[in-house]
Amino acid sequence: MLPRAIKRLLHQATLSDQSYRFMFGRAPDDEFVVIDCETTGLNVRTDDVVAIAAIKIRGNRILTSERFEAIVHPDRELGAEAIRIHHLRRSDVEAAPIVWKVLPGFLHFIGPRPLIGYYVDFDIAMLNKYILPLVGIELPNERIEVSRLYYDRKYGDAPPNTSVDLSFAAMLRDLCIPPLGQHDAFNDALMTAMMFVQLRDLTRRGARIARQRTSPVFNPTGA
Secondary structure: OOOHHHHHHHHHHOOOOHHHHHHHOOOOOOEEEEEEEEEOOOOOOOOOEEEEEEEEEEOOEEEEEEEEEEEOEOOOOOOHHHHHHHOOOHHHHHOOOEHHHHHHHHHHHHOOOOEEEOOHHHHHHHHHHHHHHHHOOOOOOOEEEHHHHHHHHHHOOOOOOOOOOOOHHHHHHHOOOOOOOOOOHHHHHHHHHHHHHHHHHHHHHOOOOOOOOOOOOOOOOOO
């Protein structure tokens, strides 16, 4: 695997629109961006983005006043299941701009900052299929996965065969974060931002998330 610095140089060399060179600049100190995409499904090749949200974090502060939100007109008609999950009506997305109109603003918002998310690789893969033909490269930003941080704090020292739960609900519960309405891009990004700030603090202090102890099963036969 190529070192990150070399990969960045290769990306810069293939950048088709030089006005996006800012993506390779130096990120502001201790700044991050949490991202979340809502999509018509989970197939990167065939599904579309319908909403994008991003929130900046500076230090341990979540800057909800510095955010990016956009509803996107998908290439295909919004199905009934997607409407049920995201609470977006067909009229909402029909009046929205197409993704190509939204992306420049999104890219300027995130800049070169590290990107944080819950299963962030999926969100970035969905975005990259539009970003690549637009600027000639995929997102070069560092990625930070909150479920990995959570795993390290809760299960990093767990004995073999420990049951692992990396669900969004489990993380909210363990970190005492109030559940907002899920499958809303901004709400999901905000909850993920709160997770990151807490997990980062736990990591700095070397603190762990307690695992529930299971009581031994009483067997009167001794078998």
